[in-house]
Amino acid sequence: MTEKIYIFDTTLRDGEQSPGASMNLDEKLQIAEVLDSMKVDIIEAGFPIASNGDFEAVREVCKKVKNSTIAGLARASLKDIDRAWEAVQHARSPRIHTFIATSPLHMRFKLKKTEDEVLEAIKKTVSHARNLCDNIEWSCEDGGRSELDFLYKCIELAINCGASTINIPDTVGYTLPEEFGKIFKNVKNNVINIDKAILSTHTHNDLGLATANNVAAIKEGARQVECTINGMGERAGNSSLEEIVMTLKVKKDLMPYHTDIKTELIMKASRLVSSITGFPVQPNKAIVGANAFAHEAGIHQDGMLKHSGTYEIMTPESVGLNKSSLVLGKHSGKHAFSEKLKELGYEPGDNALMELFGRFKDLADKKKEIFEEDLIALAEDRSASYDEHIKFVSLEVNAGSVEKPEANLKIDMDDEIKSVKINGNGPVDATFNAIKKLTATDFKLKLYQVNAITAGTDAQGEVTVRLEDDDLSSQAKGSDPDIIVASAKAYISALNRLIFKKSKSIKENSSNLQIRGV
Numbered sequence: 001m002t003e004k005i006y007i008f009d010t011t012l013r014d015g016e017q018s019p020g021a022s023m024n025l026d027e028k029l030q031i032a033e034v035l036d037s038m039k040v041d042i043i044e045a046g047f048p049i050a051s052n053g054d055f056e057a058v059r060e061v062c063k064k065v066k067n068s069t070i071a072g073l074a075r076a077s078l079k080d081i082d083r084a085w086e087a088v089q090h091a092r093s094p095r096i097h098t099f100i101a102t103s104p105l106h107m108r109f110k111l112k113k114t115e116d117e118v119l120e121a122i123k124k125t126v127s128h129a130r131n132l133c134d135n136i137e138w139s140c141e142d143g144g145r146s147e148l149d150f151l152y153k154c155i156e157l158a159i160n161c162g163a164s165t166i167n168i169p170d171t172v173g174y175t176l177p178e179e180f181g182k183i184f185k186n187v188k189n190n191v192i193n194i195d196k197a198i199l200s201t202h203t204h205n206d207l208g209l210a211t212a213n214n215v216a217a218i219k220e221g222a223r224q225v226e227c228t229i230n231g232m233g234e235r236a237g238n239s240s241l242e243e244i245v246m247t248l249k250v251k252k253d254l255m256p257y258h259t260d261i262k263t264e265l266i267m268k269a270s271r272l273v274s275s276i277t278g279f280p281v282q283p284n285k286a287i288v289g290a291n292a293f294a295h296e297a298g299i300h301q302d303g304m305l306k307h308s309g310t311y312e313i314m315t316p317e318s319v320g321l322n323k324s325s326l327v328l329g330k331h332s333g334k335h336a337f338s339e340k341l342k343e344l345g346y347e348p349g350d351n352a353l354m355e356l357f358g359r360f361k362d363l364a365d366k367k368k369e370i371f372e373e374d375l376i377a378l379a380e381d382r383s384a385s386y387d388e389h390i391k392f393v394s395l396e397v398n399a400g401s402v403e404k405p406e407a408n409l410k411i412d413m414d415d416e417i418k419s420v421k422i423n424g425n426g427p428v429d430a431t432f433n434a435i436k437k438l439t440a441t442d443f444k445l446k447l448y449q450v451n452a453i454t455a456g457t458d459a460q461g462e463v464t465v466r467l468e469d470d471d472l473s474s475q476a477k478g479s480d481p482d483i484i485v486a487s488a489k490a491y492i493s494a495l496n497r498l499i500f501k502k503s504k505s506i507k508e509n510s511s512n513l514q515i516r517g518v
């Protein structure tokens, strides 16, 4: 039996720190559920002190998740640690993850603390955390640029105070694999109590070396790897879960380790994270990119036909990718539809299934061939989970190079049909102007993105729209064979979400004021 590598996923914490990737509670729960069913060992669900929203999300993830350990992040402060414990304590298996910077640069300029003061903070905070929870992870932020002798002292102390996982992050993605691996080797050889803890690696991708650095750390003793789906994360992101897990699976001969990850759920997790955050996966991204298993060159295709091993080092099925196949048509019944959804990993309740089936029939009327990707787009359209105060009814657009484009839009606002005809600089601009006029809103459009879901000119267009108002933002997708209609649906859905968030934040603020007796 090979040694196990524990997978610690931080998509909901470090991943959410990607600029523009904030997720709401419902979205975080969906991601946590997939991570749990993939058998991720530890899910870092958030940074509870950061906001009430983060706190609530961590607490709800704890209630939802059945198997994974749930970690909450905390700085080296008693308040942070208490808040993290408050959020994770009801998990089946809770963990507090606390950290402090240990590099000369961070200690001097960011913390304004001497080495002795940092050691004192470690003693106080790790001991405090250990009194609350029996599973403590301690991280030395900017570990990749820390001085080794000081790092040894910090790690020894953190273990003596009760940390059972020691995480060494390359916070700024600065080290080379050899260099990073050496840190782990030195820590193993120089920290006297290191056998009492699991060593963990956490890497960032600023030089594109995040996964290579994690591999180097594993070779030198790390047994927990921190990573995110699609490599989401601060700046250039973190090491991606799919890369590290598949590397360990494919390179068993040179790396005698295993993970418990159900790799067949990788594509599902990747699509979900991309669809929730609106961060598209680059086509040539390892493992989950659209081209990762595509073979274009004639000699490659010829080789593939003779033996798939000629150009594929793993099967698409092993990561949950089934070749695009025609699955259903206009005459398919509800049973076949629900069975196919189940096969793709979606099991909506009765009402949601009826609604999805109706939308599938509408789509089948417009589009001859329905592929798995079309069904995934339907199933992942989460607009139904919001209170749909505004609904799309119909749209007609005149566009082209002669007349100024004009949109004639009808919507249903709280059961009242409203319509308007309005111009714009293009068909999409005219459509968005119509929505703004009818709803008397004018939020900032921060992202507008169109993707084709499958090939062909009758493919569904999938549009992502992100709207922003002060510190709140919302993002949604819309799909339709007509990309202007898809654009209108995506805009309206993002608008519903933003209105919902705004009213929720007003309610939260007024109840906070009441609690404080203002």
Ligand code: KIV
Pocket (backbone or CB within 6 Å): 014, 099, 139, 140, 141, 142, 167, 169, 170, 171, 172, 202, 204
């Ligand atoms: O990159 C980093 O140093 C981190 C720590 C909080 C673990 O994300």
Ligand code: ZN
Pocket (backbone or CB within 6 Å): 014, 169, 171, 202, 204, 234
């Ligand atoms: Zn990080």
